Amino acid sequence: MSVLEYLDKHMLSRKIEDAVNAAVRAKTPDPILFISNHMRKSVPSVITKVKARQILDSRGFPTVEVDLHTHRGVFRASVPSASSPGMYETVDLRIYLxxxxxxxxxxxxxxxxxxxxxxxxxxxxxxxxAMIELDKAENKSDLGVNAILAVSIAACKAGAAEKEVPIYKHLADLAGKSGYSLPVPSFTLISGGKHAGNDLAIQEIMILPVGAANFEAALQIGSEIYHxxxxxxxxxxxxxxxxxxxNGAYCKFPFLFPNFSLREGLDLVKEAIEGTGYGEKVKIALGVAATEFCIG
Incomplete structure (x- = not known):
């Protein structure tokens, strides 16, 4: 293939001319950088490589991390490992023990x-x-939900980068939503169940600052009640x-009092809420994890 044939096949002359003209119209102070970015945007971004590895999560357990490659770059995601999955949840694929x-x-x-x-x-x-259809098992035990979710999150990051928007805007667009709002943060104050190994059957007693004016105020409320x-x-x-x-929640004191009940825990959290003066702005929530103590 001659040089002219190569240039014609890939329309290089036209693409370079378009990029130079765009730089001139923009009167950019750095034309080389502008032309480079312009050329990169002209190439449709596709997934070129997906590579996974094993890492350790915040609790020291192995989990999946994925690097997803496109023309835009490399996008990384990892997934947590649940300590008490529900009996109807999808399967986190692991080697036994x-x-x-x-x-x-x-x-x-x-x-x-x-x-x-x-x-x-x-x-x-x-x-x-495509991943759902690749795993025919209803609970995703063939590929493992940890494999599927890590790839899905990495792809979401790549999609946002391709559209040059933050991830939250990309997600809103995917959901067909035009308005944005931060979710109410939840704070786990007392741990039980498998998270703590004490006599509290349920897994978490939490608070939700639903009456906070904004996320910063909610964070302050949660911190004050915790302390x-x-x-x-x-x-x-x-x-x-x-x-x-x-997970940072208090869990030792139920050991000191083996008959410490859920009601006593709720009363203690309620007292902490009232003691900070946030009674009207905070709701109590429970992470029950019922599969761990009640089947059927």
Whole structure:
């Protein structure tokens, strides 16, 4: 193939001329950078590579991390590992007892990657559907939901980058929403169940600052109640009662009083809320995790 034939085949002369003209019209102070970005935008971005690996999560357990490559760059995502999944939840694929995720990693690298190559990262629904159809099991035990979710999140980041918008705007667009609002943050104050190993059957007693004017105010409310609860626990159970579990919530004091009930825990949280003066702005929530103590 001659030089002219190569230039004509890829329309290089025309594309370069378009980029130069765009730089001149914009009167950009850095024409080389402008032309480079202009040329990159002219190339449709597709998924070119998906690579998974095993990492450790915040609790020291193995989990899946994915790098998804497009013409825009590399987009990374990882997923948490649930300590008490529900009986009807999809399956987090792990090697029995050792908790390794090598099978899920292999599924990403050997199966999911090939199915997604060449796809447009902005088409989130199509990407997710391709993975759903690849795993015929209803609970996603063939590929593992940890493999599927990590790839899905990485693809979402790539889609947002392709559209040059923040991820929240990309998600709103996918959902057909035009308005944006931050969700109400939840704060876990007391841990029980599998998160703590104490005598509280349920997993979490939480608070929701639903009456806060904005996210900053909600964060302040949660922090003040958390520390006021610490003072109450210290006063009644001593400093040892303030030890926290893996998610930062208080969990030690029920050990000191084996008959400590859920009602007593709720009363303690209610007292902490009222003691900070936020009674009208805060709701109490429960993370029950009923599968861990009640089947049927």
């Amino acid at each position: 050792r908790n390794g995720v090598s099978r899920a990693v292999k599924n990403v690298n050997d199966k999911i990657s090939g199915a997604l190559l060449g796809m447009d990262p902005t088409l989130q629904a199509q990407i997710d559907q 006021h609860l610490k003072a109450l626990i210290t006063e009644r159970f001593g400093s040892l009662g303030c030890n926290v579990g893996e």
